[in-house]
Amino acid sequence: xxxxxxxxxxxxxxxxxxxxxxxxxxxxxxxxxxxxxxxxxxxxxxxxxxxxxxxxxxxxxxxxxxxxxxxxxxxxxxxxxxxxxxxxxxxxxxxxxxxxxxxxxxxxxxxxxxxxxxxxxxxxxxxxxxxxxxxxxxxxxxxxxxxxxxxxxxxxxxxxxxxxxxxxxxxxxxxxxxxxxxxxxxxxxxxxxxxxxxxxxxxxxxxxxxxxxxxxxxxxxxxxxxxxxxxxx
Ligand SMILES: [Zn+2]
Numbered sequence: 001x002x003x004x005x006x007x008x009x010x011x012x013x014x015x016x017x018x019x020x021x022x023x024x025x026x027x028x029x030x031x032x033x034x035x036x037x038x039x040x041x042x043x044x045x046x047x048x049x050x051x052x053x054x055x056x057x058x059x060x061x062x063x064x065x066x067x068x069x070x071x072x073x074x075x076x077x078x079x080x081x082x083x084x085x086x087x088x089x090x091x092x093x094x095x096x097x098x099x100x101x102x103x104x105x106x107x108x109x110x111x112x113x114x115x116x117x118x119x120x121x122x123x124x125x126x127x128x129x130x131x132x133x134x135x136x137x138x139x140x141x142x143x144x145x146x147x148x149x150x151x152x153x154x155x156x157x158x159x160x161x162x163x164x165x166x167x168x169x170x171x172x173x174x175x176x177x178x179x180x181x182x183x184x185x186x187x188x189x190x191x192x193x194x195x196x197x198x199x200x201x202x203x204x205x206x207x208x209x210x211x212x213x214x215x216x217x218x219x220x221x222x223x224x225x226x227x228x229x230x231x232x233x
Contacts, residue, residue, distance in 0.1 A: 021098045022083055033098050041079040042072050045230075048110045055230055058205050063212045066194065067112045067224040070202065071103040074229035084201055084228065087136050096139025096200070099228050103140070104147015107226065116224065117193040119145050119152035122211055123159035123182065140228060141198045156190060157197075157211060158183050178210045184218035194222045202227045 020027050020035035022042065027035035034042065047053040048069040055068040072080050083099065086092040107113040121137035129135050138154055145152035159181055184190070197211055212223045 021095065022079060033102060038079060042083075044106065045070055045073055048107055048113065051112075055202065055225065055227070058202065058230065058233070059209065059212075059225070062205070063209050063223075064216065065212060065225055066222040069107075069113075069225070070227045070230045071099065071106065072229050074201065074231050080229060087139065087200065088132070091133065093134045093136070093139045096136050097143040097146075100140040100143020100145075100198075101147045102143075103226065103228065104144040104150075106147075107144070108148045113148070113196065113224065113226075115194045116148065116150050116196045118156065118190070119148070119150055119196045119198055119226075120157050120211075120215075121152070121154060122197065122199040122207055123154065123157055125159055125181075126161050137199050140200060144196070144198060144226065150196075152198075156185055156187075156195075157215065158185055178206050179213075181207075182211055182214045184214055187218040190215065190219035190221045192220060194224065197223055197225050199225075199227045200229075202230045204233060 018027055019025065020038055021033050022038040023035060025035060032039070045053075047055055048067075051067075053069065055070050056065065059065055059068060074080060083095050087095040087099075107116075119141045121135060121141035124132070124135040124137065135154075138152075141152040141154075144150075160183055195215060197208060197215070199208055202208060208225055208227075212225065215221060215223050
């Protein structure tokens with residue numbers, strides 16, 4: 001880069017600082033939410049272009065999903081895990097919106113996802129939501145909706161207030177508990193629709209499985225699944 005161009009860039013950055021949402025450093029690519037260094041560390045999976053992928057495999061035989069994908073590769077201790085941590089525990093809802101936007105722009109150009117009617121975030125337990133101040137899945141859904149130019153809504157799938165939080169229960173109790181934790185509201189509005197169910201990181205998938213099953217039982221709809229990352233089981 002020539003010195004003049006470099007100084008020009010610096011001048012522009014001085015007046016229009018363009019911060020990378022992942023590392024908060026200023027960077028010179030105005031069209032991108034992330035700097036080049038962070039983009040190198042946060043790698044897209046491209047699962048949305050594959051009918052069979054590790055996300056579909058995770059749910060095979062458990063629930064009938066139309067399509068399923070995650071946005072980025074998950075590495076333990078990596079930058080993406082740090083971002084998810086900020087989103088869930090450090091009061092950074094904007095990180096979820098931004099990750100969702102990037103994800104949404106990816107899905108917008110892909111055939112099976114262009115028929116999505118509603119983006120539906122996995123509801124958070126009301127106690128947790130109260131403590132956190134927001135539902136991280138809803139933040140991702142909001143960004144996805146922007147990126148895909150689709151509608152997102154929290155009104156169709158809700159979490160009942162009478163289920164306990166998961167931590168003190170045995171694995172089997174947890175499974176039974178999560179199966180009954182969700183309710184579908186206004187199911188008739190979901191008839192014939194293609195729903196994209198959204199969460200942050202998929203681990204066991206039990207919550208997503210329960211949500212998808214509830215939606216499929218309540219209405220003649222198709223359910224696809226989108227999450228930021230797939231963690232090892
Ligand atoms: Zn960065």
